[in-house]
Amino acid sequence: MSDAIRAAVFGLCTSAAVALAAVLSPALASAEPVSAVPQHLSDLRGFRGRVSYVGRRFAPHGTDVATGTLVAADRCWALDESHDRLSLHAGPDGGTLRSREVSAGFDDALQTDELVNPWAVILGKLTCESWERTALAGAWRSADGMRVYLDADRTHVVGASEPSGPADLSFTFGDWLEQDGLQLPRRIVRLRNGFADATYEISKYVVTRAIAAPSRDVVMPAVVGSPLPDASATSPDLQAGVGRRLWATLIVLAAVGFGAIAWLRRELLVERLCRRLSADPRGWRSQGESAFVSPEGLLYLDGRSYDVGSSFYNRVVTVQHSPLFLRVSSAAVPSAVVLPRKFRSEPHRKSRNTAAFSLIDIVVATGLFAVVIVGAVFPALIAVARAGSLAQKYAAAASLARNALSDQEAVCAYEPGVQTGSSTKLVGGLALTVDITAATAGADDISVAVRDSDGRTLIRAVTMVGPPVPRPSTAAPPIGNQP
Structure with missing residues (x-):
């Protein structure tokens, strides 16, 4: 069995399955029962x-x-709220707001901002x-259009609109x-x-x-609760919704199946389309252009090569094109060739080598x-x-050392018998040390450090x-013997 026959058989089977599902969908929709009323909603509706x-x-x-205070009875309910400055009374037919000055009526208690x-x-x-x-x-609707919504587990009313x-x-x-x-509920958001x-x-x-016997606080009728809908009852809206969902599912499955077939046999489909276009000249109205075919049967056009066959070599070849296909023909070749058109290759752009730093260069430069x-x-x-x-400190030290050295030179120069030794004193935060040591006969070494x-x-x-x-004020000693 060829691939084309195999694909055709698969397509026929898929079509038959879709048709069978379409025939059976009304029966499936009508046979699907509506699930029973959730227990939580049944408890709320049965409260008296x-x-x-x-x-x-x-x-x-x-x-x-x-x-x-809310009082719920059969087919009737009443709500009374007391605020600091007003009171609210509501029921199925509306209600009133009363304050010390005015009284106003309303149709729907949920629309009033004073409701707590x-x-x-x-x-x-x-x-x-x-x-x-x-x-x-999970959604239920009342006769006046109000809706309540149950959670996924059908155990709480999560919202109302x-x-x-x-x-x-x-x-x-x-x-x-x-x-x-x-x-x-203890938390409500409007x-x-x-x-x-x-x-x-x-x-x-x-x-x-409510209890069986009437009491002073709560007066209840004999009938408790209104009948709930039968669990096996069906709704026209539900039937229509189920039918539409089933149809949509089948259409999606059929589309996926045909898409898979088309993708797996895309070469066969393209070849068949090319054959049909080669036999139909009405789609090729553009002016043809000449091209060269190599001995290997390769046609070069717009930077792309097409395998047209060696029969077009050394022939005058006319190339016609449409947005998606090429038609190659020659007067010396009995049949034309139609090929899928390849996109034009963009010219290669030379990338400019710009000087840039690598991550290592950046890290090294940052470290340096x-x-x-x-x-x-x-x-x-x-x-x-x-x-x-620092300059001021050195200047003060130099002045201190210069003065101390001058004083010691004067003392040693005019007063014989100067005691040798070392002395230290603090002057303006600086320590001045003067050392006097004996040198040669009659001479002294003076060292000043700051x-x-x-x-x-x-x-x-x-x-x-x-x-x-001698000091300058005393007489000079005789230099030599007087005659």
């Missing part, structure tokens, strides 16, 4: 009794604290109104607690047109269920720069900064003084 609570509302204009516990209104609607499942998984009002309101619920078998504008916190719940800065520049800056004070507080020698001066002479 009273729920008292204490909550507060966090809003941009402040915090509003209120206490409220939206869950109480939603619970009342769940207990008294009829609900039906929607095409969206009311798109039919003047503003697209939605609520999210969290931090659930259970009292007397009833799930109640979203208006998709943006959160209020947060509610319910700090306390008190649940009182750091060494120069730390080893040469910083010490030079420190030396320049200290040059002024040191700073760190013990470094700043100035050292050494001189020799000969035998002492």
Whole structure:
């Protein structure tokens, strides 16, 4: 069996499978039962009794604290909330807001900003109104268009929405607690047109269920709860949704199958298309151009080579082209050749060799720069900064050494019998040391050293003084014998 026949058989089998699925899809859609009502939603709808609570509302204009009571009966519910400055009463037909000065009515309690516990209104609607499942998984819709959404486990109501009002309101619920078998949220967030504008916190719940005998607190009818839809009931919306999903799945599978066949047999399809184009001259209306064919049967055009066959060698060849194909023909060759067109090769651009540093060069240069800065520049800056004070210190040391040396020279020159030895004294933070030692007969060596507080020698001066002479005020001794 050839590849073409094998591909055709595979395509026919795929088409038959799609047709069979299309025939069976209505039966599958009608036979699929709707799953039973979730237990959590059934418990909420079957609740009859009273729920008292204490909550507060966090809003941009402040915090509003209120206490409220919800009474749920068969086909009827009533909610009363007491605030600091007003009171709210709501029911299935609307409600009223009363303050000390005015009283106003409203149609929907969820649309009022003064409501502190939206869950109480939603619970009342769940207990008294009829609900039906929607095409969206886990979503239920009431007769007035309100929707509630269950989580993936169908154990909590995670949200509710009311798109039919003047503003697209939605609520999210969290931090659930259970009292007397009833799930109640303690955290509620209200979203208006998709943006959160209020947060509610319910700090306390008190649940009182209805009993068989009437009491003073809760008056309940004899019938408890409205009947729930049958678990085997079907919905037209669900049937249509299942049918559409099945059709979409089959179409996608068929498209993937045909795409796989086309990709695996792409060479055969291209060859067949080329043969059809070579026999149909209507698609080649552009003016042909001459080309050269090598002895090996290679045609060179736009920097690309095409294998057209050696029969076109040494012939006058005319090349016609369309955006996707080339048609090669010659008067001396009985049949034309159509080939897929190759894209024009872009000219090679010589890359300019620009001088650049590698990572190693950058690291080495940075290291050398750091060494120069730390080893040469910083010490030079420190030396320049200290040059002024150091010069002043050396000048003071030189002046001190010069004065001390002059004094000792004067003493040794005019006073005989000067005692030899060493003496040290502090002058202006500098240590002055004078050493007098005997030299040759009648002469003395004078050494003057000046040191700073760190013990470094700043100035050292050494001189020799000969035998002492009389002071200038005394008579000079006779130089020789008088006659």
